[in-house]
Amino acid sequence: MYTYTKERKAYRIWCVNLNQRDIAKLAGVSSATVSRVINNDPSVSAETNKKVSEVIKKYGYVQNAVARNLRLANTKTIGYLVPDISNPFFPAVLGGIERICNSRGYDIIFENTDEDEEIERKAISSLLRFRVDGLIAVFVRCNQADLQRIKMMGIPVVLLDRKIEYTEDYDYVGIDNIGGLYSIVEYLYKLGHRKISIIYGSQDITPGYERLNGYKAAMKKFGIAINEGYLINGDFTEEGAYKGVVQLFSNDELPTAIITCNNLMTMGAYKAIIDMGIKIPDQVSLIGFDDFDFATHLVPPITVVSRATSEMGKLAAEFIIDRIDGNTSDEPRRVFLPTKLIARGSCSLGKL
Amino acid sequence: MYTYTKERKAYRIWCVNLNQRDIAKLAGVSSATVSRVINNDPSVSAETNKKVSEVIKKYGYVQNAVARNLRLANTKTIGYLVPDISNPFFPAVLGGIERICNSRGYDIIFENTDEDEEIERKAISSLLRFRVDGLIAVFVRCNQADLQRIKMMGIPVVLLDRKIEYTEDYDYVGIDNIGGLYSIVEYLYKLGHRKISIIYGSQDITPGYERLNGYKAAMKKFGIAINEGYLINGDFTEEGAYKGVVQLFSNDELPTAIITCNNLMTMGAYKAIIDMGIKIPDQVSLIGFDDFDFATHLVPPITVVSRATSEMGKLAAEFIIDRIDGNTSDEPRRVFLPTKLIARGSCSLGKL
DNA sequence: CGTTCCTTTGTATACGTATACATTAATTGA
């Protein structure tokens, strides 16, 4: 594999790629001058600049970012680590991240962990080896060892959506889950609902935990006793919610309203309700956390609490780039974006 | 910015990161030995291996992939270039790509072009500078200059979904659009429909072009004259399809069936039909290209032609990695996955 | 005309890695 050539020594040839030395030779200048031209160094004379630029263009020279990154000790990349690409929330956030990164000259290295701790560790290792300049992460369960290592390497982290231990030490972009659930319960309460069920998600992650707790707190605030039978674990999945709703309706005491804690579960609950032949909103009201594309097209359109996903991505990207540039005080920046209740047609007056 | 220290010279310090030389010193061996341990070179003795491994672990050494990539002239990355991350098709494909890449040790650099040629050119440049080992691309309009440059650099390309000029020179993963439309028209024909309208997408890209042409070819095959008034440009968007359907129904001669050419347009058409108070499938039949989550739970459930999105990603990733490894003949591999008609409830017998 | 300063370009080098080649110690074989 190690082959010497007369002019250039190569392990595996980068095909026909020219480097700055080649361009220098072709243009009759030194490689330093070529580098200066490429980096718009003002000390280069107009004449030289033109000469070199023409050679670069003529021969289609493409800068080698690998070497550049090694020399500069940065990579102009940020890592985006998500637990589940099939959840539309994450591509939506990616859209926002991408927009900011693109305008600031950063590229994105994408990692999906499939909610698996082992894969997550590998993904983090990979990102560290790559020397990403920053990391936007939705951790499954990032252990302290990994976190410590990231910190030691001086790589800034912005936590997204899910909180983890010591979240307060890091920049964070999330939403006001408690407030979101409060607005849902308030909305249902004012419509007259008292028998309010919630299909909640995994309690291991903060969105799951906070939303259920937000529900409980709001119920308490409005003086409604919590019926344990109305609390159903839907595991943040469509199937989980489907089964949960079927189970819910096998009980004697039926709820008049159902809250679902993410868009996948809203779909699952909707399907279950329709499949059981129950009418929304006449027989039961449905309200979901997270808006989704088809919510407006279902019959009836589904009332939801929405959050600004793309905005979350933009903020996270801005936070991380500010941190990379050192444009921030040491104090972690923590943002909790407000949610917004969008009333459509899936909630009706509850019987008092 | 250029600061010399006694032991190490650094431009900008990689924080506290140790390198192989540091580990070598700590373990009392040479840096070559450290490198050998890291790369599992069998020539290292068990004793040395253990000694070095312990130091690596103790000090949390993280390999620098930037330097490694420079030395090895590869990066173990592939670029994924898409025109519109907000279209659920692309994250769905990404899921498949990610799975294969993950198992084969490749990371993904993601680029979104927003259907903009200028952004696309920049994204391609960025990927080339990064020396991605391969590229999976859905080009907006990749010009020959860029394509030529990619080829010159020896970077293999797998085209996805959209074809471009000289597609036949590249590996390609797509679907059988012509066959998909044929099966739709055949299905409607056998139900007795003759007045068949199509809401088609952008003719600048092959999925738009081929689907419309597939419709025309199938219509001809079944001996149905094409009514120009039934051909509506819906621009592959929900709004476009909505307006298109409204326009369609402002004509005198109404169709008995409508074909939509992607899932967004299916939703738009559905909504328009519902909003106009027209009954599906009694007054008009609706059949869409591309399945989508809620197709089964609309009223009525929508009949569609589906394609295996995740499978497309897996195939593309396998193709590109095979190409990188040189495990393929020079002959381009071109796959057209079949589509599958899923009959639900949105098409009824047409009046003959 | 000599000194100083500025502009422009060149020379040399380090970033961290992997490995060819050199070297040493250990083992084998006749």
Added chain:
DNA sequence: TCAATTAATGTATACGTATACAAAGGAACG
């Protein structure tokens, strides 16, 4: 017993870049 072979490790170097420092030439100024 000593040369030949093998095993294990060390030394030196190139990958392509950016830039500190050196150098050279010219302009400005007294």
